[in-house]
Amino acid sequence: MPDEDSSTTSYYERRLQQEIEAIELKLKELTAERDALRRQLIKARWENHHLRDVSRKNSASRVLVEQRVLAALEQTTKPMTSRQLFSVARLANFELKENTFRTHLHRMKSKGLIENVSRGRWRGIAPAD
Structure with missing residues (x-):
């Protein structure tokens, strides 16, 4: 009998675990x-803030791409490549084409x-005070 109780207890313990x-x-x-979801909410709030004065859909996409590029360039002291900036821009518009992105740049x-620091390398310009 003790073996039956211990195997039953063991079964229940395993089941509970x-x-x-x-x-x-x-x-x-x-x-x-x-x-x-929290990250998406933050992104939506960020995008709404930057789009408050934009009326055209294409302009909205361009503004979001520009803001992403500028934010990325502000976070680094080194110039970024077009490829790096394109990856950042795709976060704002996943359908963005490379030619369109180059036009934005x-x-x-x-x-x-x-x-343009050198071929394919970019850096932000500090705004004049």
Whole structure:
């Protein structure tokens, strides 16, 4: 009889442990999902702030790309390559084409927002006070 009780207890302990592990896994997944949603909320708020004066869809995309590029250049002291900046810009518009992106870069250069340090390397220009 003691063997039967111990095997039953052992079975229940294993079963409870499995349920605890399943709950911990769900908690981990839910935490990751919550964190992803928080990041999306922050991104949406950031985008809304920068788009308040934009009326055309194409202009909205361009403004978001420009803001991402400028933010990336502000975070580094070294010039960034066009490829690096394109990766950053794709966060704002995942459908962005390379030719369109190059046009955005040259418009930003014409506006005096960025400068071309060497072939394919860019850096931001500090705004004049």
